[in-house]
Amino acid sequence: MNKSKTIQIETKALNVTIHSNPVLKNIDIQIPAKQLTAIIGPSGCGKTTLLKSFNRLLEIQDGIKIHGEIIVDGTNIMSSGLNVPDIRKKMGLISQKPYPLPMSIFENVAYGLRIHHDKNAKELTEAVQNCLQEVGLWSEVKDRLHDPASRLSVGQQQRLCLARAIAVQPEVILCDEPTSALDPIAAQQIEKLLLKLKKDFTVILVTHTLRQAKRVADYVIFLYFGKVIEQGPAAEFFNNPKNPETKAYLAGEIS
Amino acid sequence: MNKRNIEEKIFLGLMLASVFIVMGSLILIVTVIVLNGAPSLSLEILTQTSEGGFYLGEGGGFLNAIVGSLLLALPATGLAFLIGIAIALYLQKDFLNPSIANFIRICLDILWGIPSVVYGVFCLTIMIAIGMTGGSLLFGIVALTLLEIPIITRSIDESIKMVPIGLKESAYSLGSTKFETAIKVVRRQAMPGILAGVLLGFGRGIGDAASILLTVGDSNYFPTSLTDQTAALPTMILNLVSMPDQVVQNKAYAVAFVLLMIVLMISIITRYLTKKSSKYIIK
Numbered sequence: 001m002n003k004s005k006t007i008q009i010e011t012k013a014l015n016v017t018i019h020s021n022p023v024l025k026n027i028d029i030q031i032p033a034k035q036l037t038a039i040i041g042p043s044g045c046g047k048t049t050l051l052k053s054f055n056r057l058l059e060i061q062d063g064i065k066i067h068g069e070i071i072v073d074g075t076n077i078m079s080s081g082l083n084v085p086d087i088r089k090k091m092g093l094i095s096q097k098p099y100p101l102p103m104s105i106f107e108n109v110a111y112g113l114r115i116h117h118d119k120n121a122k123e124l125t126e127a128v129q130n131c132l133q134e135v136g137l138w139s140e141v142k143d144r145l146h147d148p149a150s151r152l153s154v155g156q157q158q159r160l161c162l163a164r165a166i167a168v169q170p171e172v173i174l175c176d177e178p179t180s181a182l183d184p185i186a187a188q189q190i191e192k193l194l195l196k197l198k199k200d201f202t203v204i205l206v207t208h209t210l211r212q213a214k215r216v217a218d219y220v221i222f223l224y225f226g227k228v229i230e231q232g233p234a235a236e237f238f239n240n241p242k243n244p245e246t247k248a249y250l251a252g253e254i255s
Numbered sequence: 256m257n258k259r260n261i262e263e264k265i266f267l268g269l270m271l272a273s274v275f276i277v278m279g280s281l282i283l284i285v286t287v288i289v290l291n292g293a294p295s296l297s298l299e300i301l302t303q304t305s306e307g308g309f310y311l312g313e314g315g316g317f318l319n320a321i322v323g324s325l326l327l328a329l330p331a332t333g334l335a336f337l338i339g340i341a342i343a344l345y346l347q348k349d350f351l352n353p354s355i356a357n358f359i360r361i362c363l364d365i366l367w368g369i370p371s372v373v374y375g376v377f378c379l380t381i382m383i384a385i386g387m388t389g390g391s392l393l394f395g396i397v398a399l400t401l402l403e404i405p406i407i408t409r410s411i412d413e414s415i416k417m418v419p420i421g422l423k424e425s426a427y428s429l430g431s432t433k434f435e436t437a438i439k440v441v442r443r444q445a446m447p448g449i450l451a452g453v454l455l456g457f458g459r460g461i462g463d464a465a466s467i468l469l470t471v472g473d474s475n476y477f478p479t480s481l482t483d484q485t486a487a488l489p490t491m492i493l494n495l496v497s498m499p500d501q502v503v504q505n506k507a508y509a510v511a512f513v514l515l516m517i518v519l520m521i522s523i524i525t526r527y528l529t530k531k532s533s534k535y536i537i538k
Contacts, residue, residue, distance in 0.1 A: 089430030099421040102443040102535040112429040
């Protein structure tokens with residue numbers, strides 16, 4: 001099996017400091033393509049920082065220093081001279097609290113297509129409909145596409161963000177605790193969607209709920225105090241953890 | 256009644272008193288202007304220029320000053336807005352190192368605090384240096400633009416700073432450039448604050464006398480080019496009040512009334528636009 005085809009993202013000796021405090025220490029991970037990878041660990045262990053380093057979103061905060069390699073599709077995205085918007089376009093982002101853009105429901109999904117000039121008007125309308133159908137939002141919003149996106153419920157907003165992300169046809173979907181602000185039913189919808197989407201996309205899910213990781217993950221990365229303690233296929237990770245810290249975390253002894 | 260309740264009552268009283276002082280002054284100012292200005296207001300005074308004996312208690316009006324003021328304040332506000340929004344967007348950490356940005360903010364705050372007459376003198380110095388005599392509409396616009404830039408820039412800057420980082424991250428993660436994020440997303444979200452800043456700048460610009468006193472000169476006619484001298488409402492108030500005749504002095508209130516109405520109208524338009532642009536804002 002050709003390794004480069006099955007690994008979507010690989011990091012080599014990735015170190016991140018925020019205002020000189022080390023947040024990620026020597027991260028070496030391999031994230032398999034077209035699978036759902038869960039990044040777990042107690043809060044403050046650097047999960048979100050790791051996730052946002054994959055599309056170079058960390059850089060917009062101050063005091064961030066990044067060393068090491070992040071290889072996506074065989075290219076080190078940290079090397080200079082790359083067009084950062086192109087790197088980011090490959091990775092959709094779903095954040096903890098949904099942030100629809102300050103425009104209509106339709107324009108939210110169309111925004112990405114418009115800035116990349118991918119479609120003419122007719123194709124644009126079709127693409128928006130497809131994406132909204134993909135996330136199960138079409139039937140709920142088809143009569144009010146031009147309403148402000150802010151009027152949707154939080155759960156609907158989160159699905160809109162997902163539709164908006166897949167509209168630009170990324171390779172990866174980065175999810176930063178996407179269900180933590182949602183009610184149980186909306187959370188379940190998102191989980192189901194992520195499981196559906198992993199057929200076409202590489203899904204990376206940051207979560208602090210172990211049960212969620214157990215339900216959905218194919219591959220698990222366990223972070224603790226900025227270090228990767230253990231990583232591996234989900235079945236192996238949960239049933240036969242090798243590291244004592246992993247065992248303690250799974251047993252609920254550290255959190 | 257215990258100590259905390261008394262504290263509460265005193266604090267409430269102080270807040271009420273503050274509101275009363277402000278509202279009372281406003282009502283008093285408007286009443287004085289309307290009572291003194293209304294008798295002088297007529298169709299003639301609003302539709303004619305001040306040529307002839309306007310300052311001597313004869314006929315004529317101050318339409319030239321209304322037009323002059325609008326020709327000064329509108330272009331100045333437009334220019335200050337264009338420059339201001341560019342600076343404000345650039346001050347965000349997406350573009351500029353925060354410590355440099357904060358230094359520029361301090362400079363802008365200092366500029367905000369400079370008395371407007373200084374801007375007038377500054378422009379006058381330039382006018383003399385390039386050999387211009389008298390005044391001109393152009394340098395009035397320049398003086399007002401300089402006066403309005405710090406006000407508009409800092410107001411826009413503060414409203415853009417309030418845009419949640421998550422919203423910017425959303426835009427960036429879709430592959431937006433910094434420019435697209437700033438113009439298409441951040442600008443929309445900050446729109447109500449941007450409009451408020453522009454209104455603040457316009458209000459300051461159209462009402463300011465000191466900066467144009469030295470730069471626009473005076474005229475009884477409509478300005479026809481940028482190098483013409485022009486009358487303006489604030490300077491005309493000064494001119495009228497300094498006249499010995501009580502009847503002429505009262506015309507100053509009519510001018511003040513019109514100035515008030517212009518600011519009020521712009522306020523109402525801004526309110527309407529603010530409401531319209533708030534519709535899509537993400538809370």
